[in-house]
Amino acid sequence: MIRHLVLFKLNEGVDRDDPRVQKGYEAFRALPGKIDEIRHWELGWNFSDRPIAYDFAINSAFEDTDALRRYVEHPEHQAGVALWREFATWVIADYEF
Template identity: 85%
Template structure:
């Protein structure tokens, strides 16, 4: 199995209630059940107020590298990425477990 972690940092001046952010969250929330390769899917807002904390996280799992690649290339995932690109930056980590 491969764990796929994504941590998002909202750009300066962008708040959680910004309509673009709300749309972006819903775009990723809706992926669960739409992409069969997803084995585990959870996401949410960070509750930490530490200065180094990121704002939003996705924690997901896939059977293997091919399944992860299918997810990454899926048009609905790419549409969500395009939304988030407008108002945030992010880092990822993919590891086997």
């Protein structure tokens, strides 16, 4: 299994009530019903106020690297990424477990 972690940082001046953010959140929240390769999916807003904290996280899992690749390339995932690109940056970590 492959764990795919993504941590998002909202751009300066953008908060989670921004309509663009809400649209991006809904796009990613809906992915498990649209992409068969997803085996585990959870997401949420960070409540930590530490200066090094990111704002939002996705914790997901896939059977193997091919399934992860298909997910990354899937048009629904790419549409969500395009939304988030407008108001956030992110880092990822992919590892076997």
